[in-house]
Amino acid sequence: MNNRLKVLRAEHNWSQADLADQLGVSRQTVNALETGRYDPSLPLAFRIAKVFGQPIESIFTED
């Protein structure tokens, strides 16, 4: 699964730690999400969508 997390985070000028704090996960988890090496659970995907104010399908796309 591909995602636009890194781009969206840069647009908000947030560090990985900032985003991790808002999502309630560790910075390592944010890094794993951004590199596409870890796919989030549905609840976490919803939290990500809420933090960025965008629908899930605009953040995550199929390979």
Add this chain to the structure above:
Amino acid sequence: MNGSVKPKRPLGLAGFAATIGITMLVGGLAGAGSAIFGDQPGAVGLAITVVLIAAAFAVGFAACIWWWRGIDEAAREAHKWAWWWGGSGGMAVGGVVLLTVMIRADTQPLPASVGTSPADIFVSGMLALVLFQLAGYALAWAGWWLKHR
């Protein structure tokens, strides 16, 4: 799903250290208590030992549940993966090594540290398996995070 509550920061190394520390402290206290108060003949000594060990396990499990609920989903995934692949793999390797060593015990004497009585050898074998499991677990856990960096 309640999105209005600000999420809690997940437990890190300090939370893990606290869990291990509490478990070891309570285990040590239960062990000392059973050595001091449970070392008496009859059912009373046995009952004291059982109660102390059960209490220590209860505290240990409670600490582990608190820690498990405090870590985030990727950390849980790493531990589940490590438990299955590392723990099971390590146990399989350890089992084969132990069987090989025991089959050759007639011609190749066991190290003195293993012990000589059947009970000593049994305990040494169990501890060896646990060590293989832990080694496999640690390797698999580190491998998961390396792969998902």
